[in-house]
Amino acid sequence: MEENQNINPEENPEFVPENQEQLDHSDSIVKVNGMYKDWFLDYASYVILERAVPAIEDGFKPVQRRIMHSMKELDDGRYNKVANIIGHTMQYHPHGDASIGDAMVNIGQKDLLIDCQGNWGNILTGDGAAAPRYIEARLSKFAGDVVFSPKVTNWQLSYDGRKNEPIHLPVKFPLLLAQGGEGIAVGLSTKVLPHNFNELIDASIKILKGKPFTLYPDFPTAGIADVSNYNDGMRGGRVRVRAKISQLDKSTLVITQIPFATDTSKLIDSILKANEKGKIKIKKIEDNTAAEVEILVHLPSGVSPDKMIDALYAFTDCESSLAPLGCVIENCNKPLFIGVSDMLKISTNRTVNILKRELEIQLDELETKWHFANLEKIFIREEMYIDFKLYSDRESLYEYLYKRFEPFKKILIRNIEDEDLQKLTQIPMIRITRFDSDKADDAIAKLEADIEQVKHHLANLIDFAIDYFTTLKEKYGKGRERQTELRSFDTIEATKVVLRNTKLYVNREEGFIGTSLKKDEYVADCSDIDDVIVFLRDGKMIITKVDDKKFVGKDIIHIAVFDKNDKRTIYNMIYRDGKSGASFVKRFNVSGVTRDKEYDLTQEKPGSQVLYFSANPNGEAEVVTILLRQVGSVKKLKWDVDFAEILIKGRGSKGNTVSKYPIKRIELKEKGISTLRPRKIWFDDTVQRLNVDGRGELLGEFKPNDRLLIINQSGKVKTIIPELTTHFDDDMIVLEKWKPSKPISAIYYDGEKDRYYVKRFVIENENKEEIFISEHEKSQLEIVSTDWKPMAEIIFSKVKGVQKDNLLVNLEEFIAVKGIKALGNQLTTDKIRQINLLEPEPEKMEVKNEENISEDIKTDLEDDGQITLSLD
Numbered sequence: 001m002e003e004n005q006n007i008n009p010e011e012n013p014e015f016v017p018e019n020q021e022q023l024d025h026s027d028s029i030v031k032v033n034g035m036y037k038d039w040f041l042d043y044a045s046y047v048i049l050e051r052a053v054p055a056i057e058d059g060f061k062p063v064q065r066r067i068m069h070s071m072k073e074l075d076d077g078r079y080n081k082v083a084n085i086i087g088h089t090m091q092y093h094p095h096g097d098a099s100i101g102d103a104m105v106n107i108g109q110k111d112l113l114i115d116c117q118g119n120w121g122n123i124l125t126g127d128g129a130a131a132p133r134y135i136e137a138r139l140s141k142f143a144g145d146v147v148f149s150p151k152v153t154n155w156q157l158s159y160d161g162r163k164n165e166p167i168h169l170p171v172k173f174p175l176l177l178a179q180g181g182e183g184i185a186v187g188l189s190t191k192v193l194p195h196n197f198n199e200l201i202d203a204s205i206k207i208l209k210g211k212p213f214t215l216y217p218d219f220p221t222a223g224i225a226d227v228s229n230y231n232d233g234m235r236g237g238r239v240r241v242r243a244k245i246s247q248l249d250k251s252t253l254v255i256t257q258i259p260f261a262t263d264t265s266k267l268i269d270s271i272l273k274a275n276e277k278g279k280i281k282i283k284k285i286e287d288n289t290a291a292e293v294e295i296l297v298h299l300p301s302g303v304s305p306d307k308m309i310d311a312l313y314a315f316t317d318c319e320s321s322l323a324p325l326g327c328v329i330e331n332c333n334k335p336l337f338i339g340v341s342d343m344l345k346i347s348t349n350r351t352v353n354i355l356k357r358e359l360e361i362q363l364d365e366l367e368t369k370w371h372f373a374n375l376e377k378i379f380i381r382e383e384m385y386i387d388f389k390l391y392s393d394r395e396s397l398y399e400y401l402y403k404r405f406e407p408f409k410k411i412l413i414r415n416i417e418d419e420d421l422q423k424l425t426q427i428p429m430i431r432i433t434r435f436d437s438d439k440a441d442d443a444i445a446k447l448e449a450d451i452e453q454v455k456h457h458l459a460n461l462i463d464f465a466i467d468y469f470t471t472l473k474e475k476y477g478k479g480r481e482r483q484t485e486l487r488s489f490d491t492i493e494a495t496k497v498v499l500r501n502t503k504l505y506v507n508r509e510e511g512f513i514g515t516s517l518k519k520d521e522y523v524a525d526c527s528d529i530d531d532v533i534v535f536l537r538d539g540k541m542i543i544t545k546v547d548d549k550k551f552v553g554k555d556i557i558h559i560a561v562f563d564k565n566d567k568r569t570i571y572n573m574i575y576r577d578g579k580s581g582a583s584f585v586k587r588f589n590v591s592g593v594t595r596d597k598e599y600d601l602t603q604e605k606p607g608s609q610v611l612y613f614s615a616n617p618n619g620e621a622e623v624v625t626i627l628l629r630q631v632g633s634v635k636k637l638k639w640d641v642d643f644a645e646i647l648i649k650g651r652g653s654k655g656n657t658v659s660k661y662p663i664k665r666i667e668l669k670e671k672g673i674s675t676l677r678p679r680k681i682w683f684d685d686t687v688q689r690l691n692v693d694g695r696g697e698l699l700g701e702f703k704p705n706d707r708l709l710i711i712n713q714s715g716k717v718k719t720i721i722p723e724l725t726t727h728f729d730d731d732m733i734v735l736e737k738w739k740p741s742k743p744i745s746a747i748y749y750d751g752e753k754d755r756y757y758v759k760r761f762v763i764e765n766e767n768k769e770e771i772f773i774s775e776h777e778k779s780q781l782e783i784v785s786t787d788w789k790p791m792a793e794i795i796f797s798k799v800k801g802v803q804k805d806n807l808l809v810n811l812e813e814f815i816a817v818k819g820i821k822a823l824g825n826q827l828t829t830d831k832i833r834q835i836n837l838l839e840p841e842p843e844k845m846e847v848k849n850e851e852n853i854s855e856d857i858k859t860d861l862e863d864d865g866q867i868t869l870s871l872d
Contacts, residue, residue, distance in 0.1 A: 044186035049329055051095075052183030053190050056328040056336060056346055057168040058147075059176030061183065063103045066092040068113065069166055071139050072148050079117050079136035086132055094159045097132075104137070105129045110179045110194075110220070113143040123220060124293055126263030142476050146173040152357045167332065170354045173472065174200050174347040176328070177215070177340055188335060190327035193217035193233060193260075195340070197480040201473045204348045208462050208469075215340050217324075219260035219484045221293075226489040232339035233324040240489055243267065243318040247305045247729065248296070251283075255295040255318070260484075262317050264289045270317040271297065278501040278527070279315040280308065306727040310497040319492075352465045356458065363454045370447040371414055372423065373440065378408050379424050380435045388425070397425070490689055495563065496725060500525035504532065504546065508556040511536075514549035526561050533562035533590065539575055539602035539610050541651070543593050553598075557613050564591060568676055570619040571651075572612070572643045574658055574666060579607030583663050585641060586655030587621070587648045601651055612666040618704050619648070619676035625667045626658060634661055644675050678703045681722050683735055690724050700737040707766060709738035715748065715773035715781045717820075719766045734784060738763070744772075745790045745811040747827060747835055751778025756832055758809070759824030760817045772820050787840035788812070797831040804830060810841070 054061045060068065070089040074080050086100045093100055108114040109123050118135030121128045129135060139147075149170040158165045180194030196218035203213040216227045217239060224242040231237025244257035258267055264287055274280045281303055288294040299308055313319040326343065330336040338346075379385065384404050391397040398421050405416055457464040504526040505517035512520075513532060526532070530546045537555035543562050544552060563569075567589055574585045586601075593599065602608035612624060621644035628637045646656060683689075684696035699708065699722070707719040711734035719738045720726065728735070743760045750757055752774060761772060773779050783792060794807040807828070815825045 048185040048188065048335060049333065052185035053188075053327060053329050053335060054176055054181050054183070054192075055168060055332070056176075056330050056338070056343065057350060058171040059174065059179070059181070059347070060169065060171075061103070061181070063089075063093055063095070063099060064107060065169055066165060067100060067104050067107065068139075068143070068147060068169060071114070071137070075139050075144075077138070079115075079138050081133060082135045082137055083132035085137060091163055092158045092165045101132050107179075108137060112175075112179060112197075113140055113147065114138075115140045122263075124258065124264055125289055126265045145475075146472070147171050147175075149354065149358060151361050152354055171347075172351045172354050172468070174204065174344050177343055177347070180217075188327060189325060191323065191325045192328075192340070192343075193239065193322065193324050194219060196482045198473055198477045199482065200344065201469045201477065203344055204351070204469050205466050207345055207348045208352070208466050213341070213344075215344065216486060217260075217484065218482050221260050221262075222257040222483040222485075223259045224257070224485045224487050224489075225260075227486055228488055230324070232341050233326045233343075234339045235325050235337065237324050239322045239324065241320055241322060241484075242313060242489065244485075245309050245312060245318065247309075247727070250305065251299045251301070251303075253297040253299065253305060253308060253312075255297065256293055258293055259317065259320050261322060262320065264293060264295060267317050268295065271312065274311075274315040279498055280311045281499045281501065282308075307497050307725060309727050310492045310725055311499065314492045314494045314497050319489075348465075351468075352461060355465055355468060356461055359454055359458050359461075359464075363451065363458070366447055366451045366454060367413055370444060370451065371412060372420060373444050373447065374412060375405070375416065375420055375424060376427065377437070377440045377444070378405065379427075380432055381437065384424075385427075385429075385432060397421075490691075493565070495527070495530055498527040498529055500527050500530070500561075502526060502528065502546075504530075504559075504561065506556055506559050509554065511554035511556060512549055512551055513544075513556075513559060514547050516548040523559050524561050531562040531564070531595065532559060534559050535571075535601075535610070535613060537610055539600055539608050541590070541599045541601055542596065543590075544596050557610060558615055560615060562590075564593070567591060568617065568619055568679075570616045570621075570648055570676075572614045572616060572622065572646075573601065573610060573655075574612040574624075574641075574663075575602050575608060575610045575655075576663070577603050577608055578605035580662070581605065581608075582660040583611060583658040584655035585643070585646055585658050586653055587643060587646045588651040588653060589648065590651055599651065603654060611663055616672070618674045620672040621646075621675045622668060622672035623670040625669045627664045627667065628659060629662045629664045631661050640669055643672060648675075674704055677701075678706075688728050690722055690726055692724070699735070702737065707738045709734065709736050709744075709763075709786065711744070711784055713781055715771050715779070716769055717744065717763065717772055718769035719763060734786060736786060738766075740766075742786060742788070743817045744784065744786055746772060746784040746824075747782045747792060747811075748773040748824075749778075749780050749782060750774045750823075751776035751780070755829075756782065756827040756835075757824035758811060758815050758827050759822055760811065760815050761820040761822065762817060764820060770820055774823070782835045783837040785811070785837055785840070789841050791838040791840055793836040793838055794828065794832060795834040795836070796828075797833040799831065808838075 050062050052061070054064075058065065066089050067085070070092065071080075071085055074085060074088055082101065082104060085104065086097045089100050090097065104114070105120060105128075108116045108120050108129075115138050116135070117137065119130040120135060147169055149172075152170050154167045155164040156167050157163070174195075176192055177195045177200055178197055180192050182191040183189065194217060195215055199215065199218065203215055206213040215232075216230060217225065217233075219225070219241065222244065224244055226240040226242075229238045241259035241261075243255050243259055245253055245255050248254045255267070258264060268285055268287060271280070271282065271285060275282050281300060283298040283300045285298065286296040288296065297308075297312070299305060324340075326338050326340060328336050328338060328343070382404065384401060387400065388397065391400055398418060401421050401424070402416065409416075502515045502525070503518075504513065504515060504523040505520045506513045506523050507517060507520045513523075513534065515526070515528075526546050528546055531543050532546055533541070533543050534552045534556055535541050535558040536553045537557050538553075540553060542552055544550060570587055570589055572585075572587050574583060576583045588601075601610075614622065616622075621642065623640055623642045623644075625638060625640050628634060630637065641658065678701035679692060680694075680701050681699050682691050682694055682696045683699055684691055690699075700706075702722055706722070708722045709717070709719055710728070710732060711717045712729055713731040713733050741762065743762050745758075745760045747756060747758050749755075750773075759772070763770075773781055790811045792809045792811060794809060796804040796806070809827070818824070
């Protein structure tokens with residue numbers, strides 16, 4: 001193969017051309033880098049302006065605009081084959097049928113501009129549309145009302161110069177914000193998220209009224225969205241979207257809504273991959289999606305549904321993050337980066353201008369009709385047509401007519417022109433002979449009324465625009481309510497919800513840890529994303545990631561899976577400072593560390609050694625006995641140290657002195673109890689989560705063994721340890737701190753016996769969820785109360801026109817506390833229309849000694865003051 005011989009003679013003076021003709025052509029050579037620079041810029045500009053980015057004026061990309069224009073040209077009220085529409089659009093669009101077909105399906109699936117017939121695919125499942133020859137389409141009524149107005153449209157020649165196409169369509173609605181849009185051009189991209197139809201109209205009306213407004217996305221796949229960092233849809237913003245997951249039963253989760261920009265197939269694939277990687281553990285998954293999403297996730301026994309919901313959000317496409325980027329084309333020639341609020345303002349102002357132009361055109365047409373109607377009336381009434389035979393040419397005839405109309409110029413609104421006279425001379429004689437002056441006056445009066453109305457609209461243009469938007473909402477807004485629920489999300493820590501599907505082992509003497517050391521000491525279950533905290537005998541501490549096998553240091557005294565946000569685990573330690581120094585005691589927690597960095601918990605002297613160490617998950621403080629070696633005249637060789645008396649400080653603290661003499665050994669004398677304060681827990685109804693940050697309603701202060709009481713509308717009751725990751729059912733009606741001896745009162749309808757019953761009970765099995773109403777399918781819970789003395793109002797139905805007086809029932813007096821499975825006492829034999837729970841009566845008790853007051857009553861006295869005590 002010969003080498004390429006494109007050599008520049010100026011750069012290579014030794015090169016001698018074979019003939020002079022080669023030199024003559026050297027002046028026309030263009031360097032490749034020059035061509036690349038010019039051509040690439042042209043290409044980039046074309047892709048940005050003509051393909052990928054929508055225009056701010058009408059919200060369409062060029063292919064979308066050409067599709068809509070073609071559908072308008074083909075519109076006869078009937079459906080057209082999509083293949084036919086694609087072929088017609090190719091007269092305007094130079095990029096082939098595939099790009100047109102894909103763009104048309106995309107518009108059709110948004111259910112706004114195109115009335116679709118046939119299989120247009122499914123945005124929920126990701127199924128594609130049928131071939132264009134099998135599906136049909138026509139313009140929707142909404143598109144006919146808001147997209148087209150030929151009289152105010154500006155036109156340009158198509159790419160081949162044979163047709164006229166609109167530069168922009170006169171869209172009178174923020175289509176780009178309603179449908180959303182995205183595209184990747186050369187050097188930039190755009191991603192405008194879809195917004196709610198009715199909310200856009202409401203916001204446009206607020207703009208016209210000068211009121212503030214906010215816009216947040218609303219997705220056709222519904223789901224849940226956190227828009228706290230939306231940033232008005234501009235660069236740098238983020239929208240977190242989640243699937244809607246609920247607990248169907250103890251072993252089944254159901255996904256009923258999915259995040260935007262995904263589909264059920266992708267979602268299921270992500271769940272299966274997470275299961276294969278061991279992040280989650282599921283039994284099987286079923287996809288029952290049809291018109292609505294229904295994905296059943298079956299869990300194996302022993303897997304917490306609450307924890308699994310968080311794990312699905314953490315490790316699968318059930319949660320994703322969207323990065324909006326508001327980029328549009330302005331004035332057909334440059335990209336503009338803009339927020340959705342400004343997009344809506346521009347769209348609203350453009351709608352007002354289009355309405356104004358339409359009104360001005362309508363006014364001109366009405367005035368033209370009024371002008372000619374009056375000319376015709378005068379022409380026939382004055383019998384100007386009789387003398388036509390006296391004039392042989394047009395000029396003399398027009399001169400005659402101008403003179404005849406001269407006395408009537410004052411009543412006309414514009415000058416008479418030759419075109420007016422031409423129309424008058426072409427009026428058929430039969431129309432003249434049948435001319436009805438009264439009907440003509442009525443028609444003129446109607447035109448005058450229409451002219452006044454249009455002038456009124458022009459004079460009150462903003463009010464007219466507000467009425468226009470209001471009419472749009474009334475006509476097309478039904479069924480377009482918000483689908484996506486807006487909610488603030490808690491950040492899910494993957495390490496807290498990941499499936500711990502492997503085991504961590506340790507070789508303490510050799511200093512190795514890992515998941516492959518199966519012959520060594522078992523530590524705990526873990527996952528491959530967990531961190532491990534390790535304490536060594538020499539006082540060193542290190543936090544490192546789980547691995548198959550890793551050396552961390554010899555003589556390990558404690559190892560555990562590490563939670564960086566755990567502030568309640570307290571480490572109690574006694575160490576010797578150096579080889580023969582004094583011993584010190586300290587209590588500390590561990591947070592804010594760097595992975596794989598070695599920390600010294602002693603005073604960093606050589607030979608330092610940990611003499612006693614314990615890890616306490618709830619801040620427990622034990623009592624230990626110190627035994628000294630017999631040294632000289634030391635008399636006190638034994639005493640106790642209570643860790644409860646030691647303040648909790650940072651891990652770098654020196655600690656308190658235990659003894660300056662050598663310690664023989666340290667013995668555990670007494671196990672400790674928590675020295676941490678009870679933890680205050682709140683319930684945030686917005687996110688349906690517990691928290692310790694003061695958000696929402698305070699549930700109380702919780703000690704380690706305290707529990708929450710949960711009652712659902714379905715008649716189920718249970719108690720749980722208050723964990724911050726707990727999920728709550730939608731039908732939860734009671735959530736409060738559980739007081740074991742405090743009875744629960746309920747009135748329920750028994751579907752089998754067709755009677756209302758009253759029961760009072762206490763929970764006997766705190767670790768079991770139980771149902772306290774009958775399990776007949778028609779049974780239902782009417783009211784439930786955890787007050788000491790609840791009151792209910794019974795409203796009876798009319799019987800033969802007679803209304804029985806309402807009945808007040810003190811549930812405490814009505815029935816004694818019985819077992820949770822007891823049927824209860826029948827409330828009444830009369831027909832009941834309604835049952836209301838009233839404010840409880842304050843309980844008054846007289847006791848002789850404070851010791852007789854139960855702890856629950858004391859707590860209620862402190863919490864709500866409902867109980868009045870008289871103490872001697």
